[in-house]
Amino acid sequence: MSVDREELKRLIDQIPDQDALEVYDFIGYLNIKREKDEVLHLDVVSISEDVNLSRQIMKSREDRENGRIYGQKSGLKYLRSKIEEFERGQDI
Incomplete structure (x- = not known):
């Protein structure tokens, strides 16, 4: 579409007021x-x-290629074991 700025302004000015909101x-x-x-x-x-x-x-x-994907249960088990390892390390 090749309409210059001034032409577009002129076209907009010709739009009736009732159609202005739609525009x-x-x-x-x-x-x-x-x-x-x-x-x-x-x-x-x-x-x-x-x-x-x-x-x-x-x-x-x-x-994924090496099968190191955790489902919900195995993922929670893994996270719990890591938390326990971390907490044991904090007891030192």
Whole structure:
């Protein structure tokens, strides 16, 4: 769509008052859509540049491939054992 700014302003000025609210809502929708697209792009860029996150993802893939995945019960058991180890270390 090739409409310059002045032409767009002229078209908007010709909109009847009863339709202006609908146009205003549409402009708000376009602004929200643009902001959402910008945020999604920033998220992708920031995630791709996060070295720690990339390392965690690779470690998670490796854990899955080697069967080091915990279900709910085994995960809780593992966490409890780690807490007990930590607490025993604190008693020294």
